[in-house]
Amino acid sequence: MSLGSTLTSHAATSATSPDKKLPGDLAMWFFILAELTVFAILFISFAVARQLNPDIFIAGQQTLHPIAVIINTLALICSSYLVVLAVNSINRNDSDKARNALLCALALALIYVVTKGWEYQQLLALDYGITTNTFYMLYFFITFFHFMHVLLGMVILGSIALKAHGKGYVVDKQGDQSVSGFEAGASYWHMVDLVWIILFPLIYIVT
Amino acid sequence: MKHIILQRIAISLLVALTLISAALGWYFRHSEWLSQPWLIGLVWLSVMLKGQQITDVFMELSQAPKLWRGLLLSYVTVVPSILCLIYWL
Numbered sequence: 119m120s121l122g123s124t125l126t127s128h129a130a131t132s133a134t135s136p137d138k139k140l141p142g143d144l145a146m147w148f149f150i151l152a153e154l155t156v157f158a159i160l161f162i163s164f165a166v167a168r169q170l171n172p173d174i175f176i177a178g179q180q181t182l183h184p185i186a187v188i189i190n191t192l193a194l195i196c197s198s199y200l201v202v203l204a205v206n207s208i209n210r211n212d213s214d215k216a217r218n219a220l221l222c223a224l225a226l227a228l229i230y231v232v233t234k235g236w237e238y239q240q241l242l243a244l245d246y247g248i249t250t251n252t253f254y255m256l257y258f259f260i261t262f263f264h265f266m267h268v269l270l271g272m273v274i275l276g277s278i279a280l281k282a283h284g285k286g287y288v289v290d291k292q293g294d295q296s297v298s299g300f301e302a303g304a305s306y307w308h309m310v311d312l313v314w315i316i317l318f319p320l321i322y323i324v325t
Numbered sequence: 326m327k328h329i330i331l332q333r334i335a336i337s338l339l340v341a342l343t344l345i346s347a348a349l350g351w352y353f354r355h356s357e358w359l360s361q362p363w364l365i366g367l368v369w370l371s372v373m374l375k376g377q378q379i380t381d382v383f384m385e386l387s388q389a390p391k392l393w394r395g396l397l398l399s400y401v402t403v404v405p406s407i408l409c410l411i412y413w414l
Binding site: 138139140141147151154158161162165166168169184187188191192195196198199201202203205206305308309311312315316318319320322323324325 | 329343344347351365372375379386388389391396405407408411412414
């Protein structure tokens with residue numbers, strides 16, 4: 119049996135089991151797995167390139183702003199927690215609290231976007247660009263690729279916040295849920311956070 | 326109620342480990358101390374712990390089918406291990 123059919127059958131089994139439930143849509147989890155695989159290849163490429171050119175990479179790391187990365191990391195972690203709180207609220211049928219938590223998560227994501235943009239602008243002002251050397255090529259490629267995922271995540275969070283505002287998610291008394299879209303959006307945002315957790319020491323901390 | 330406590334523990338752990346890693350990186354950024362193999366191992370171990378918290382608590386995969394939980398947990402274990410190994414070699 120192929121991995122795909124095994125995963126699908128497990129998810130189908132989980133749909134009937136009250137104990138083991140995969141949050142959100144199955145398609146989103148396949149998408150998350152695919153995204154994580156791409157990032158894993160990029161991380162390994164960065165680490166191998168770093169071992170081949172340690173001097174270039176250490177010099178490059180010294181030019182990165184340490185405070186900006188802490189702000190970015192804390193912003194993403196805290197926004198992920200706010201999304202967790204939003205999921206708790208929607209499961210209690212409290213759409214207003216869920217929407218407010220998502221809006222706070224979006225505000226933190228915006229802090230990440232602004233800080234990252236400022237970081238790019240600082241590097242470009244010092245004439246460091248994608249063509250400077252291998253470090254900057256991989257740095258800009260990996261972090262910008264992640265940046266695009268943050269932007270997509272913000273669109274997803276915004277759309278589920280809008281639907282929550284219109285009371286579009288309901289958990290009825292029988293326990294039947296129509297919140298799988300909400301959970302899928304939340305899972306995507308946690309994936310963005312998970313990727314940053316690995317990216318953070320790889321690019322900024324370990325020299 | 327139990328899951329709310331676990332979520333609070335997870336966010337506290339994530340913030341604390343991030344601040345410790347960042348402080349180490351900032352304090353020793355101009356020295357070779359951060360190239361010590363055991364310290365690199367410790368940093369990647371903290372990444373695994375953070376990944377496990379996000380996977381099990383934030384993504385709620387501790388209540389998901391074993392295969393899906395296993396896939397995500399193996400990702401947060403195997404990828405940092407490979408990176409650690411590359412840095413070590």
